[in-house]
Amino acid sequence: MLEIDRTFSGLPLDSGQALRLEHRSEDFQQAVEEGTINFVQTTRIGITKGIDLPWRWYLGNCAAVSQL
Numbered sequence: 001m002l003e004i005d006r007t008f009s010g011l012p013l014d015s016g017q018a019l020r021l022e023h024r025s026e027d028f029q030q031a032v033e034e035g036t037i038n039f040v041q042t043t044r045i046g047i048t049k050g051i052d053l054p055w056r057w058y059l060g061n062c063a064a065v066s067q068l
Contacts (some may be wrong), residue, residue, distance in 0.1 A: 037059060037060075038059070038060040038061075039057055039058070039059060039060065040057065040058050040059070040060045041054045041056070041057050042054060042056045042057075042058075043055070043056060044056045
């Protein structure tokens, strides 16, 4: 769980700032290895610079992700 909520809105994510990452659960990792869960990498939307760079990642077939 990333524990990201609206208290982080507007805060810069710069080097030197705290960033908390957690290990994947065994079930999640197994699903990734089996191909049940896959990561999709695409270009960002709504930006004017670096539009050709794949700076957007999400879980494939995730209902919580907006897709074009």
